Amino acid sequence: MIRKPLFLLLLWLLATPALAEDLLMARIPMTFPEAMLKLQNVLKAHGQTLSRVQRVDIGLTSKGYKTDKYRVVFFGRLDEIREVAEKHPLLIPYVPHKIAIFAEEDETLIVAANPASLFPEKDPALQKFVRTWKADLEAIFHDMREE
Amino acid sequence: MRPFRPLLLILLLPLAGVAHAKDAQLERGEALFRQHCAACHGYDGMGGVGVPLALPDFQYSVTNKYLETTIRRGRPGRVMPAFKSLSDADVKAIVKYIRHWAPGKPYRYPVEPVRGDREHGKQLYAKHCAPCHGPNGEGGKGTGVTFSRPRDLPIIPPALNNPGFLAAASDQFIKATLMNGREGTPMVSFLKQGLSEQDINDLVVFVRAFEDHPLPVHQQPIETEQATIVYDSEYDFQTTINNLKDAAVGNNFIIIREQKLESGFVPPGQDNPKQHIIYFCNFGFLNKALAIDPRVGLFLPCRVTVVEKEGKVKVYAINPERLSRLFNNVELNRLCHEMNDTYVSIIEDATL
Numbered sequence: 001m002i003r004k005p006l007f008l009l010l011l012w013l014l015a016t017p018a019l020a021e022d023l024l025m026a027r028i029p030m031t032f033p034e035a036m037l038k039l040q041n042v043l044k045a046h047g048q049t050l051s052r053v054q055r056v057d058i059g060l061t062s063k064g065y066k067t068d069k070y071r072v073v074f075f076g077r078l079d080e081i082r083e084v085a086e087k088h089p090l091l092i093p094y095v096p097h098k099i100a101i102f103a104e105e106d107e108t109l110i111v112a113a114n115p116a117s118l119f120p121e122k123d124p125a126l127q128k129f130v131r132t133w134k135a136d137l138e139a140i141f142h143d144m145r146e147e
Numbered sequence: 148m149r150p151f152r153p154l155l156l157i158l159l160l161p162l163a164g165v166a167h168a169k170d171a172q173l174e175r176g177e178a179l180f181r182q183h184c185a186a187c188h189g190y191d192g193m194g195g196v197g198v199p200l201a202l203p204d205f206q207y208s209v210t211n212k213y214l215e216t217t218i219r220r221g222r223p224g225r226v227m228p229a230f231k232s233l234s235d236a237d238v239k240a241i242v243k244y245i246r247h248w249a250p251g252k253p254y255r256y257p258v259e260p261v262r263g264d265r266e267h268g269k270q271l272y273a274k275h276c277a278p279c280h281g282p283n284g285e286g287g288k289g290t291g292v293t294f295s296r297p298r299d300l301p302i303i304p305p306a307l308n309n310p311g312f313l314a315a316a317s318d319q320f321i322k323a324t325l326m327n328g329r330e331g332t333p334m335v336s337f338l339k340q341g342l343s344e345q346d347i348n349d350l351v352v353f354v355r356a357f358e359d360h361p362l363p364v365h366q367q368p369i370e371t372e373q374a375t376i377v378y379d380s381e382y383d384f385q386t387t388i389n390n391l392k393d394a395a396v397g398n399n400f401i402i403i404r405e406q407k408l409e410s411g412f413v414p415p416g417q418d419n420p421k422q423h424i425i426y427f428c429n430f431g432f433l434n435k436a437l438a439i440d441p442r443v444g445l446f447l448p449c450r451v452t453v454v455e456k457e458g459k460v461k462v463y464a465i466n467p468e469r470l471s472r473l474f475n476n477v478e479l480n481r482l483c484h485e486m487n488d489t490y491v492s493i494i495e496d497a498t499l
Binding site for chain 2: 117
């Protein structure tokens with residue numbers, strides 16, 4: 001009897017739908033290099049290819065501006081990129097997908113745009129693509145939050 | 148004795164249930180805070196892109212209603228989103244969790260509005276507050292506590308002309324904030340700074356009056372159509388690329404990288420050569436934008452993509468004005484508007 005509320009609470013926690021936030025953000029309680037490594041592993045585990053890391057901080061400091069670690073990670077799947085070029089050219093500037101990752105002292109923030117906020121268009125094929133993209137991002141953010 | 152025991156248990160059970168529900172609420176609050184708030188306010192409530200919430204002076208000065216209204220309304224145009232789809236129980240659970248950082252009774256305010264001389268408040272504001280909170284109460288440049296780059300103040304002063312703030316803050320709360328200040332932040336007690344209680348009342352009346360003149364129109368969130376800017380080029384593929392590079396350089400950008408769309412996904416040389424990306428950057432602009440909102444690096448440096456398909460050459464870019472909507476940051480809207488003009492002028496130079 002006593003256990004039931006706990007069980008219900010657990011169900012409730014699990015069943016809570018993801019909210020429609022325009023930017024997906026997560027704070028990773030790890031230093032930047034650790035979080036970066038974790039992101040690379042999580043992307044791989046989700047079948048994503050990491051195509052490039054843009055070192056925004058290096059660019060800035062080379063020009064004399066002060067900043068802590070700041071990178072943009074590009075990733076995706078070849079079939080998706082080809083599908084975009086073939087069928088959804090409006091998404092071209094948004095592929096490969098991106099996650100910005102930057103240090104806040106000894107923790108790290110990751111940020112990505114919610115594609116559903118950018119592409120509310122009704123076209124069903126586009127919607128399907130955007131849904132998959134969003135689900136992939138949410139799964140990646142979920143895993144990044146896990147200890 | 149025997150028959151009493153079950154009775155006792157039955158009597159105690161509801162109590163156990165209450166304690167249990169309380170813990171469950173706190174746990175629920177913690178889970179929700181970690182999911183929705185910690186990215187900006189920190190797991191320890193000490194701030195980040197958002198301001199600190201755990202400081203005792205803050206905790207004792209705010210009512211639960213202030214916290215609830217702030218969660219519901221957010222701070223429009225000042226990064227903090229409005230959490231409209233959380234249930235009332237969720238909001239209460241979050242507030243309970245925020246309270247665990249400084250247990251104790253929060254201050255209770257009298258409900259009467261503060262009366263004072265608005266004109267005198269205006270003069271005092273210009274002298275004592277504008278240097279930090281901005282001449283029109285628009286807040287400092289940037290938000291919260293940012294660890295990643297140099298700043299003048301450890302905590303960026305919040306916007307006071309903000310509808311979310313004004314909806315949450317009662318006159319008496321604003322008054323208490325000015326009387327007492329908040330230890331551990333740049334916001335000091337103005338009583339200790341030598342202002343009288345009447346001066347402070349005048350200031351409260353002036354701050355309240357921000358409600359009468361909402362954010363100037365150019366600061367309202369921008370509504371534009373598509374997330375993508377597309378242009379047909381009148382030139383062939385290679386000429387379009389060359390033109391774009393010339394136009395970017397002509398607009399004070401540095402070309403930082405060129406690559407194919409599929410690069411990194413296929414072995415070198417096997418990518419579609421007719422999908423070309425040019426990245427360009429103005430580091431001064433990038434630095435300014437990141438100081439206002441560190442999240443904006445997601446869309447910088449600039450990028451244009453040239454694609455030839457079925458004999459037609461097109462140029463694609465993000466629409467910065469549309470993107471700025473995702474950030475809920477008026478300060479950024481202005482920069483995005485600037486960026487939009489730059490994209491359009493570079494692409495038009497190159498394609499028309």
